[in-house]
Amino acid sequence: MDVTTLTLIELRDALRAGTVTAVEATRAYLNRITAHDDAIGAYLTVDAEGALAQAAAIDAARAAGQPVGALAGVPMGLKDIFLTKGLRTTCASKVLEDFVPIYDATVVERLRAAGVVVIGKLNMDEFAMGSSTENSAFKKTHNPWDIERTPGGSSGGSSAAVAARLTPGTLGTDTGGSIRQPAALCGIVGLKPTWGRVSRFGVIAFASSLDQVGPMGRTVRDVALLEEVIAGYDPRDSTSSQREVPTGLADLPRGADLRGLRVGLPREYFPESGLDPQVSSAVYAAVEQLKALGAEVKPVSLPHSPLGVAAYYLVATAEASSNLARYDGVRYGHRAKADDLYGLYARSRGEGFGLEVKRRIMLGTFALSAGYYDAYYRKAGQVRTLILRDFEAAFSEVDVIATPTSPTTAFKLGERMDDPLQMYLADIFTISCNLAGLPGLSLPCGFDDRGLPIGLQLLGRAFDEPTLLRVGAAYEDATTWHTRAPAEPFVARAGGAA
Amino acid sequence: MSIDWEVVIGLEVHCQLLTREKLFCSCPTDFGAPINSNTCPICLGHPGVLPVLNAEAVEFAIRAGLALECEVRARSVFSRKHYFYPDLPKGYQITQYELPILEHGKLFIEPESGAARTIGITRIHMEEDAGKSIHMDTGATLVDLNRAGVPLIEIVSEPEMRSADDAVAYLKALHEVVRYLGVCDGNMEEGSFRCDANVSIRPRGQAKFGTRTEIKNMNTFRGVQRAIEYEISRHIEVIEGGGAIIQETRLWDEGAGRTRSMRGKEDAHDYRYFPEPDLPVLVLDPAQVERLRGTQPELPAAMRKRLVSDYGLSPYDAGVLTAEPVLARYFEAAVAAHRNPKAICNWVTSELLGRVSATAVGECSVTPHGLARLVALIDDATISGKIAKTVFERMMETGRAPDEIVEAEGLRQVTDTSAIEAIVRGVIEANPVQVSGYRSGKVGLKGFLVGQVMKQSGGKANPGLVNELLDRLLAEG
């Protein structure tokens, strides 16, 4: 049996049943990384020794009859934005190239407590700023469906690793679409929970009011299982919610219908231009499938959503300029040679940050600077309120909203690097959900004529992840998109120009 | 023709709160810990950390605000204030900007010169302190972050002070309030009570304010007085000399006795405030505020009034006793044990404060209860006032209870008439010259005879009895 073909839930069950040990599972994934990660480039750090030791400890505990966690023995690579005590965490930035955290993120603590074996750290856009993972200071990650293409971003190492079976499931972070867009582009499932649902403590901050941690996996139920492990109140995060975490979503009954469910289709998310017709027809087909399962579909309007990108790039950059002020080369991180303090700061930061990070720090610093705060940051905050009101109005009529996750399938590496605005528009359908703090789920809903995956996005009410997961599971049970895997060895696909 | 200048002063005072833990993390706040030992990833500004607001700090801030008659905001907001400096780990300070926790307060002052009156308090906000930079002779700077994240309140006055005396009176009154509340230790030299002064002048009668300068780095009340006086004369000199005051921050140089411009040190500040997204709005429950209001300790001004009206002390003595919270507590504890406030006041102000400083009475070997007992022994005529001084000395030396000392050393007052009469007769016999002098009208000589009797009794004879017996026996002649 190749354990890497198992879903997360299947692997968990095999570990519980004793048909596979933690060490075997860990070794299988490490071997696969050795064999395939040269082509994919998902991992920035692999901790084979540490992982095998953790796995052996779990096997020993299980053999001794000691209680073990819900995911005991599951190996997992994690986005390099999550602090892992003692294991280098770079955020894909030269600034943190040699940074070894002195504490674990709360979500890492929770995974470890559940028995997850951390096997390494996954590539991403530097400080999660990007939509293609090309902004990593260290390496490019390739889409397993076509290695000349992007896996999306910023959690591109995570999406590529799940799609290429280099991890059975994982966590990403989503500030403007960084879980859902790469999930869509790699043909996997990604959940961006409600802001406040999952602790952000120990997660390197990009834009605090938008950042949210969420699970990524091969199936909706895998994602539900991970969500249950990581979600819930954390006294170290003042913004984390005390609402109870629903349980049992990983065990949703198979083949359920969706009678009584109202699905909204927002016209603003199906524009005449800027949306790949193959993507829109796959999403419409998915909506037909939901109808076939008994859902009622009605049009809704989210009139302020088209302003999302503009508002987002002010809010996110302003907060980023602040969150990244701590990288000064004094207490940790890259430090340039300098004779004076100003030089120490400006040169360390000038050398340490990549171009996209600098661009955003510059924009955010400007947006907060004297005389512009009201016109930019405050105005963007007001537009957020309008966007949230749109959603609230829509959710008084429907239970979920269905849209494309990304306007296109995976684009070619390098294609958008010179045009930041064009790159920013890759998040046009995912951003409003972050601005409003709502949950969003992306799941596979088809392939284009190049064989590249297409993602369906479902948006829900605040803290109504259960409905998103229930709808997603019902859709998944009725379709087979999620069962397809990219061909190996991973290569470039012949096919038309970008 | 000289212009009649009116001085305008506003003060910004930073008080370090005496909480057990820092404002946004659970590191201890004790002073003098080894470098960087009171730190954790949060106050070190490590990646991924988040602030969680200390409940005790909020309570202390509210207590200060209530004492200064502020309105407590039901909803207040934290913001980030950005600047780069090695002792500011995150590159921003979490502070309150647009919506502070407390507003619109006032403080009564009685300046040395000028009229006693109320000074308005614009606002009080909460914020975190920065760390400390230690500048080495080698040219390097060392950074210690033990202080980074310690809670502060900043108390901002209205520009309603009109002289350095006003400013010092305000500062002393404020100092007293925060120390009475126990929310701040008030140590100016260690920087737990810091004052910045905004100073400007304008021709009397003019409504518009003149250009102000901000003075920093004053570490004593005297320094505040001198710095403001210096700055006022500088403003007058510059303006009367045809120049103009530049709005700037100036550092007080205690040694040189002048203020210096900080100009050119940093480019213009642009703090880029915005609401702290990691801290939701602080919502205060009115019931909690009322609970705090109901348990506020008595403030010095109220206590002084009470000491005068209830205990009959002089305003001067009431002022001495309330100058230090620990002294006031000492006095109250002693009075609670033996209700003779006037006598206890005398013992405290003359004997106790003659030997220990007001701030140290808490550690003194004479406890409030011991002192009360001593006064009680005088009041019930067990010992004389004179012997009491000896007993007090012993108490200071040994820390023993007065009753114990009196018994052990046989200091109990002699009230046995026959014993005293024997001594009196002996003294009359031994001093015929003084006795006849007295009898011939030199009544002042009686004091001499009393002294002799007391001496022979080892100070233990009851002075009333001695007088009575002397009068009788001398009259018998």
Next chain:
Amino acid sequence: MESARHLFDGDETVRRIARLARLELDDATLELLRRQLGDILGYVEQLDAVDTTGVEPLAAAGEQTRLREDGLRIALDPGAHVRNAPDHSTGAFRVPKVL
């Protein structure tokens, strides 16, 4: 509000912001960012058309802050606070002279 994108017509603003953000940039990067920031601000101008009169900004979609009682200390291993420090001495972080 008058358009701010013209502030990026010359390089004065971009230089001022780079200084404020403590980012040392070479001339080519400065020029690239000058142009791109101007473009992005042009794109962002679409917000000006939205009437937000009386609308409270949504800073963060959070509830009210929860106060911390004592005892959430993160215990560090000895010396951990300077473990990642590029330059330190006697437990303190060392930086060049502060002028």
